[in-house]
Amino acid sequence: MSILVTGGAGYIGSHTVVELLNNDYEVVIVDDFSNSHPTVLDRIKELTGKDFTFYELNLLDKENLQNVFLENDIEAVIHFAGFKAVGESVSLPLEYYHNNVTGTIVLLEVMKEFNVKNIVFSSSATVYGMDNKAPFTEDMPTSATNPYGYTKVVIEHILEDLAVADNEWSPILLRYFNPIGAHESGRIGEDPNDIPNNLMPYITQVAVQKLEKLSIYGDDYDTPDGTGVRDYIHVVDLAKGHLKALDYSLNHTGAQAVNLGTGEGYSVLDVVHAFEKANDIKIPYEIVKRRPGDIAVGYADPTKAKDLLGWEAKHSLEDMCRTSWKWQKNNPQGYKE
Numbered sequence: 001m002s003i004l005v006t007g008g009a010g011y012i013g014s015h016t017v018v019e020l021l022n023n024d025y026e027v028v029i030v031d032d033f034s035n036s037h038p039t040v041l042d043r044i045k046e047l048t049g050k051d052f053t054f055y056e057l058n059l060l061d062k063e064n065l066q067n068v069f070l071e072n073d074i075e076a077v078i079h080f081a082g083f084k085a086v087g088e089s090v091s092l093p094l095e096y097y098h099n100n101v102t103g104t105i106v107l108l109e110v111m112k113e114f115n116v117k118n119i120v121f122s123s124s125a126t127v128y129g130m131d132n133k134a135p136f137t138e139d140m141p142t143s144a145t146n147p148y149g150y151t152k153v154v155i156e157h158i159l160e161d162l163a164v165a166d167n168e169w170s171p172i173l174l175r176y177f178n179p180i181g182a183h184e185s186g187r188i189g190e191d192p193n194d195i196p197n198n199l200m201p202y203i204t205q206v207a208v209q210k211l212e213k214l215s216i217y218g219d220d221y222d223t224p225d226g227t228g229v230r231d232y233i234h235v236v237d238l239a240k241g242h243l244k245a246l247d248y249s250l251n252h253t254g255a256q257a258v259n260l261g262t263g264e265g266y267s268v269l270d271v272v273h274a275f276e277k278a279n280d281i282k283i284p285y286e287i288v289k290r291r292p293g294d295i296a297v298g299y300a301d302p303t304k305a306k307d308l309l310g311w312e313a314k315h316s317l318e319d320m321c322r323t324s325w326k327w328q329k330n331n332p333q334g335y336k337e
């Protein structure tokens, strides 16, 4: 029996595949390399000494996706594949809704056809929108401020409605807070296609002098130092959370939304200073105006993940800063060496 990992060559996907292989799961990856690189597959084999099956395809390619299920005995799916750039989604809404939502519907149709009803979905804390007050709990109403966020909200509803219509489905919706950091080896990590949208890859590209300085989006928020507060979680903790969610999905039915966060909020300046201290590097920055759509404070109540999945984050902010830098220092051009 195999685990199908869609988007398994991506940042979080590749870290999760490493954990799956290290725990003796059989793995099948589908990825279209729209936000990843073939080199990742070699690095996964190098790190685990294990092999896996790979298909280069986009989920919209239903016929070839059916072929994956024909050729492999899939027992569950971990679904990462999707576009994820908030800003880009505002200028390309159709592409985001088609790729993310239609792609997921095609995946679910094929899963249903082959009677595979266990799925772990890569959702996001972005579904908590602008109107909830941290710490965020899973029972709070969901909303979004951009098409990317809305694709996550809509897909959560699709999975919940599916589990109501057919009680054999067991979708686990993992709401990631802010994934940063990299595998201890520094051989896999976050490799954005263009100028990074997210904080940590921007910092590491300043540190490796690919970018000149960090722009901090606003220091006039109602927070201790005025900069935005987020719940940063080590990508390896996040990956391990997926194995706990997979185990839960395989042994239960019904839809469950679960926060994957530390429950600890850090400001932008906290992260900059932690990075500088952990790596003995100065990060030049400039305070600029707020970024539209940003919330002031967002962090998880991680209780449900602990009670339901028996999972909690273990890595410190220092670990996250140290491993982010190790990855970037050893791979200044990412996977495009």
Ligand code: WQD
Residues within 6 Å of the ligand: 084, 086, 124, 125, 126, 177, 178, 179, 197, 198, 199, 200, 202, 214, 215, 216, 217, 218, 227, 228, 229, 230, 268, 291, 294
């Ligand atoms: C973090 C903090 C910024 C960049 C988004 C998505 C979420 C997930 C992660 C996809 C904020 C500040 C950032 C910069 C800055 N996306 N910042 N300068 O916005 O919390 O979450 O990314 O998986 O779904 O919503 O993450 O890293 O962009 O921002 O000052 O150059 O850093 O204002 O306070 P965010 P982020």
